[in-house]
Amino acid sequence: MDFKDYYKTLGVERGATQDEVRKAYRKLARKYHPDVSKEADADKRMREINEANDVLRDKEKRAAYDQLVDHVARGGSPDGQFHPPPNWDEGFEFHRGRKQGPADHAEFSEFFSSVFGAAERRDAFRKNYRARGEDHHAAIEISLEDALKGSEREITLRGQEIDAQGRPEWKTRTFSVKIPAGVHPGQLIRLAGRGMPGQGGEAPGDLYLEVRIAPHAIYRIDGLDLYMTLPVTPSEGALGAKVQVPTPGGGVVEVTIPPNARNGLKLRLKERGFPGKPPGNLYLLIEIALPPANTEAARKAYEQLALAVPFDPRRHLGV
Incomplete structure (x- = not known):
């Protein structure tokens, strides 16, 4: 205008x-x-x-x-x-x-x-x-x-x-x-x-x-709910794990990552968001974080993983 x-x-x-x-x-x-x-x-x-x-x-x-x-x-x-x-x-x-x-x-x-x-x-x-x-x-x-x-x-x-x-x-x-x-x-x-x-x-x-x-470095606000991206290692995502997670109130809680977790999996921490009737929740969005292959040992580990676990993430593309 x-x-x-x-x-x-x-x-x-x-x-x-x-x-x-x-x-x-x-x-x-x-x-x-x-x-x-x-x-x-x-x-x-x-x-x-x-x-x-x-x-x-x-x-x-x-x-x-x-x-x-x-x-x-x-x-x-x-x-x-x-x-x-x-x-x-x-x-x-x-x-x-x-x-x-x-x-x-x-x-x-x-x-x-x-x-x-x-x-x-x-x-x-x-x-x-x-x-x-x-x-x-x-x-x-x-x-x-x-x-x-x-x-x-x-x-x-x-x-x-x-x-x-x-x-x-x-x-x-x-x-x-x-x-x-x-x-x-x-x-x-x-x-x-x-x-x-x-x-x-x-x-x-x-x-x-x-x-x-103000925008927060960790949390995103959606109504009374809060969202947080939770990075996990490939082994934690594949095998499952227990990880420490900070909460908006200043504390730390232990969260169970289920086996075979994928990117975007949403975990809920009930009533950890804004107060209300009912209170909001804190949602954790799983993000698989890949270790960099920046050393000889890391490269060999990736090569061994590729041989031990054949996996084609593009097979649904039909090519």
Whole structure:
């Protein structure tokens, strides 16, 4: 999809104040509103203008959009098509859009939908407006070990606020977060009162942290289950064996490899995955690891094996 330059659409500079954005929008709206405009493409242009205004007048959306502008400026779309970078919103407070007034984004572009989802327009607060503070969302990446055992982390989040002159400015908050044991990928950790301040004396909103688990060197996550590739020697796979296997909880268990085990054989360690009702399992995928024939003794051993155990793994090919 194409990247949308909302600043160009409204004809304002990136550092424009909220007042400048508002004036630019009103000027274009008077020109292209379908009820009054005689321009051939008035309806299309008005949709584009509304979309740009929806983003640039909202401080959270504008801050998130500016992150993507920087990404594109650094050459983040080499194929000419825009692709949001992985985890682009991590460590960034982002407004998810709690309804506070009528809005309709159905006719906005694919770019808007992919970045902001179903975020709703918000009316400006009046001085006597009373409302609970908005909830904010952010992403936090933790290790698999921290997810299973729990931990306490210090995190820093960046948000953007509008100063007294109407210009956007960055604000940074740092605080400790308790990661509960057994938290799952995609789960939300709620921090009460850590969202935006309330209006007219009302309570502040909450901050929701979406848990993301970093790739692990040994284990792969699939729902509540964990998968691990277990290398075994040819003799262990052929004759069977008992081998030591590390578990995600930090312990070691002894696993029986059945005789004549083949690549891809799946062994289950019950309830060794993520906690749940029922808990997940740990699956071991057998992988036969061949010793290298890098010595004379190793080569002779392979030659003797070939003579002692005639075996054609390609006979099913019919050649």
